[in-house]
Amino acid sequence: MLNHSFTQIFNQFNWEEVCSRINNSTEEDVKRALNKSGRLIPEDFMALISPAAKNHLEELINKSYSITRKRFGNTIQMYIPMYLSNECNNVCTYCGFSLGNKLPRTTLTDEEILNEVAVIKAMGYDHILLVTGEDNQKVGIEYIAHAIEIIHLHFAHISLEVQPMEKEEYEKLISFGLNTVLVYQETYHEKNYKIYHPKGRKSNFNFRLETADRLGEAGIHKIGLGVLLGLEDWRADSFFTALHLHYLNKTYWRTKYSISFPRLRPAEGDFEPKYPMSENELLQLICAFRIFDENVELSLSTRESQTFRDKIFELGITSMSAGSKTDPGGYASNIHALEQFHISDDRTSAEVAEVIRSRGFEVVWKDWDVVMQ
Amino acid sequence: MDKLIIAGREFSSRLFLGTGKFGSNEIMKNSVIASGTEMVTVALKRVDVWKEEDELLQHLHLPQINLLPNTSGVRNAKEAVLAAQMAREALHTNWLKLEIHPDPRYLLPDPIETLKATEELVKLGFIVLPYINADPVLCKKLEDVGTAAVMPLGSPIGSNNGLQTRAMLEIIIEQSNVPVIVDAGIGAPSHAAFAMELGADAVLVNTAIAIAGNPIVMAEAFKLAVFAGRMAYKNNLASPIRVAMASSPFDLSLLDIN
Numbered sequence: 001m002l003n004h005s006f007t008q009i010f011n012q013f014n015w016e017e018v019c020s021r022i023n024n025s026t027e028e029d030v031k032r033a034l035n036k037s038g039r040l041i042p043e044d045f046m047a048l049i050s051p052a053a054k055n056h057l058e059e060l061i062n063k064s065y066s067i068t069r070k071r072f073g074n075t076i077q078m079y080i081p082m083y084l085s086n087e088c089n090n091v092c093t094y095c096g097f098s099l100g101n102k103l104p105r106t107t108l109t110d111e112e113i114l115n116e117v118a119v120i121k122a123m124g125y126d127h128i129l130l131v132t133g134e135d136n137q138k139v140g141i142e143y144i145a146h147a148i149e150i151i152h153l154h155f156a157h158i159s160l161e162v163q164p165m166e167k168e169e170y171e172k173l174i175s176f177g178l179n180t181v182l183v184y185q186e187t188y189h190e191k192n193y194k195i196y197h198p199k200g201r202k203s204n205f206n207f208r209l210e211t212a213d214r215l216g217e218a219g220i221h222k223i224g225l226g227v228l229l230g231l232e233d234w235r236a237d238s239f240f241t242a243l244h245l246h247y248l249n250k251t252y253w254r255t256k257y258s259i260s261f262p263r264l265r266p267a268e269g270d271f272e273p274k275y276p277m278s279e280n281e282l283l284q285l286i287c288a289f290r291i292f293d294e295n296v297e298l299s300l301s302t303r304e305s306q307t308f309r310d311k312i313f314e315l316g317i318t319s320m321s322a323g324s325k326t327d328p329g330g331y332a333s334n335i336h337a338l339e340q341f342h343i344s345d346d347r348t349s350a351e352v353a354e355v356i357r358s359r360g361f362e363v364v365w366k367d368w369d370v371v372m373q
Numbered sequence: 374m375d376k377l378i379i380a381g382r383e384f385s386s387r388l389f390l391g392t393g394k395f396g397s398n399e400i401m402k403n404s405v406i407a408s409g410t411e412m413v414t415v416a417l418k419r420v421d422v423w424k425e426e427d428e429l430l431q432h433l434h435l436p437q438i439n440l441l442p443n444t445s446g447v448r449n450a451k452e453a454v455l456a457a458q459m460a461r462e463a464l465h466t467n468w469l470k471l472e473i474h475p476d477p478r479y480l481l482p483d484p485i486e487t488l489k490a491t492e493e494l495v496k497l498g499f500i501v502l503p504y505i506n507a508d509p510v511l512c513k514k515l516e517d518v519g520t521a522a523v524m525p526l527g528s529p530i531g532s533n534n535g536l537q538t539r540a541m542l543e544i545i546i547e548q549s550n551v552p553v554i555v556d557a558g559i560g561a562p563s564h565a566a567f568a569m570e571l572g573a574d575a576v577l578v579n580t581a582i583a584i585a586g587n588p589i590v591m592a593e594a595f596k597l598a599v600f601a602g603r604m605a606y607k608n609n610l611a612s613p614i615r616v617a618m619a620s621s622p623f624d625l626s627l628l629d630i631n
Contacts, residue, residue: 069584071531073394126421156418221477249478254448256477295478360396369418371455372446 005213007206009247015189015236018046022235025050033291034059040292045242048288049235057284064287064316071294076356077319077364078349079127079159079299082116083328084108084147086340088133090200092186094231094264094271096340097133099199106328107138110150115332117154123323123349126366127157129182131326131340134163134202141169145176152177157368159224163201164211170218179368182224182260183211188240189232196231212244216252221373223248223257224299229282230264230273238285242292249293258297258319259289263304265344279308283315290316302345309345310355322352374603377574379552380468380500380521382439386411387569388599389441389554390592391579392429393419400588402432408592412439414470414577417456418446422463441502443470445480450490457494469494470524471503480530484511488518495519504556507538509545516550523549524577526557527568531580533560536567546572562591562598569602570610 029047034056036044047053053060085107088097096103108116120128130147132139139162148158159180160173170181187193190205197203215223225244227237245257263282264273277285282304289298300309300317302324313320325331326340345352353363377384389412395401405413413433421427422442433440442460447453450473457469471494473487474480487503488511494501500521505511507525515523525545528534535558536542546553552574559565560581568576578595585591 070533070580073580073583074396075394156421254475254477357397362395362397364419366421367418368446369456369459371459372418372452373448 002210002213004251005210006244006247007209009243010188010209010240013240013243018239019233019236022046022050022239025052027052027055030056034063042239042243042246042292045288045292046239048291049238049285053284053288054280057280057287060284060287060291061315064290065314067290067294068314068316068318072318073362074360075362075364076313076317077127077367078125078322078353079129079157079319080120080123080125080321080349081129081131081161081301081324081326082120083131083326083330083340084113084144085132085135085139085328087135087138088200089135089137090133090202091198092202093196093198094228107132107143108147108328110146112329112332113147113150116329117151119331121154124353124365125349126155127159127319127368128155129159129161129321131161132163134200136163136201141165141172145173148173148176148178153370156366156370159222161224164208165214167214167218170215170220174218174220174373177370178220179373180222180224180258181211181215181220182226182258183208183215184224184226184228184260184262185209185237185241185244186228187232188227188237188244192232212248213251216248216255219373220255222297223252223255224260225257226260226262228262228264229277229285230275233275234277234281234285238288242289245293245296256295256297257293258299260299260301261286261304262301265303282308283312286312286316302343304344306345306347309352313356314359314361320352320356322347323349374600375607377552379502384411384575385409386596386599387575387603388565388596389414389556389575389577390582391577392416392433394580394583395588396583398428398432401429401583402435404582404588404592405433405435405438407589407596408582409596411437412441414441414443414579416443416445417460422459439468440464440466441468441470442466443472443504445472445474447473448475448486449473449483450486450493453486453490454493454497457499458497461499467498468500469502471501482506482526484508487511488514491515491520492518502554507541507545509541509548512545512549512553520551522552522554522574524554524556527555527564528558530557532558533581534558535560535564536571539571542568542573543571562594565595566598566602566605569599570605572606575599 025047030053033044033047086097087105091099161182193205297318299319301321386409388410390410391414444453444456473483491501502522504524512523528537554575555568555573556577565576582591
């Protein structure tokens with residue numbers, strides 16, 4: 001454990017108490033948070049995501065919309081995931097790649113990676129998110145460093161969503177051209193975390209919790225946070241995400257942050273979320289994050305439906321993916337038997353870009369450069 | 374309007390435009406034209422400088438426009454020098470807006486790295502216009518190492534808060550031997566006019582135009598404001614007076630004194 005890390009802040013809070021504070025927020029608390037001049041603190045965020053704030057959704061939307069325009073302009077950034085492998089040593093009760101699941105496992109070779117790169121580049125993308133399952137042998141640091149090395153000159157910005165690593169390993173990947181790491185806590189409910197992650201290195205809650213600290217110390221450019229919405233009470237989990245963000249902002253001030261909103265959708269696949277979240281609640285959460293932090297990047301993936309994405313992308317979101325495949329090799333080949341999760345918005349990136357443009361927004365494909373860390 | 378001269382180049386317009394945040398490249402281009410500007414900044418991270426058909430760059434192929442590449446996104450002097458060299462090679466200009474902000478939230482400029490990079494870039498033959506906090510001492514030190522202009526902020530970038538740094542800007546303008554371009558925070562034409570009335574040589578505007586209801590009309594409003602502010606400054610703007618005074622000069626002969 002690190003001497004100074006988010007763990008010390010995290011341990012000051014109690015899950016049940018957080019739930020009850022959020023649920024007991026009053027309309028007065030909501031109004032106070034909405035009208036506060038100056039920076040909001042995590043306690044204000046509690047009010048914004050509370051059931052009481054549901055009656056103020058329109059005010060949340062208006063405020064979130066105008067803050068987003070002022071800070072990010074009339075633009076939406078585009079990124080795309082590229083799955084390098086579906087090998088995984090973890091058991092995660094909700095995930096398609098989980099160890100026990102009988103599906104053909106594959107890890108892309110150099111040639112297969114370059115085939116994927118060619119297809120993705122032709123779609124217009126310059127920001128890429130590399131994804132693997134968590135297997136330290138088959139897709140360990142050496143494999144990932146090599147993958148970054150061969151695609152580095154093809155993309156302006158490289159993000160990574162893989163197993164948590166040590167600080168020194170992150171330093172190495174940064175030197176190879178890595179810009180961003182996404183690491184979702186899945187849930188901040190420490191006790192139940194063990195139930196969802198019974199086996200594999202992922203079952204170590206604290207090692208995962210301190211990943212952002214190790215990244216901050218390694219000097220990474222951007223860190224992405226998030227929880228699997230619906231696994232546990234999404235309000236409490238989102239509060240802890242906001243608390244984490246607040247701590248990181250103050251501690252690693254050179255690093256940028258983004259939040260993603262992977263939502264377990266009811267009645268899709270085998271895993272039924274215990275705490276299903278509605279679309280209106282997801283919108284409330286997006287607006288709450290925007291009002292809480294003007295500068296944080298908010299990302300919406302193709303897990304969400306076309307209708308929902310088209311309706312809300314301008315209300316707080318700053319980056320979107322489109323045309324995504326969640327199986328290794330999925331862009332260059334047409335067999336999609338190995339998916340991690342099902343894509344809800346299956347339009348092509350060109351179709352999504354056209355909708356964004358038709359609403360008066362510039363679609364930004366490139367907002368970084370290889371000369372920058 | 375009198376001409377602005379930076380590093381020997383003459384400008385008829387004292388309004389610089391940033392090209393980010395616009396809803397489309399077409400709107401951006403028409404706003405640039407309506408503003409009458411002759412100098413636009415382009416973030417290197419936003420364009421593919423090696424691609425001839427880069428969409429944003431193509432929209433800026435206008436005869437009156439000088440491109441001022443900016444290094445937004447770099448976090449230290451070393452990265453800034455690399456970015457500058459790439460810009461010079463690809464865009465065929467040695468002009469550079471130097472922006473070094475290790476803080477990705479408020480994008481506040483790092484004075485130490487900026488001074489270091491300016492010195493190095495000037496030696497490498499660049500014409501450097503650094504974005505800085507409104508720090509009069511830093512401005513003099515930048516002059517010492519050969520900066521072509523200084524670009525102090527009025528308030529945090531994108532905040533539309535106007536000239537919160539007014540007291541420091543006044544000292545900078547008073548002391549400067551190079552053009553002073555007020556950058557960042559200018560959220561309304563009145564802010565731009567005010568900067569010009571204080572004696573700034575030019576202003577740079579982006580967010581206030583890009584996210585306006587009608588960016589093209591807003592660009593023209595800024596053009597007029599900058600023009601009005603400069604005219605007022607050049608013609609000895611009357612100072613605010615606390616005590617009421619008759620507008621016709623007092624006739625001393627009425628007092629019957631010698």
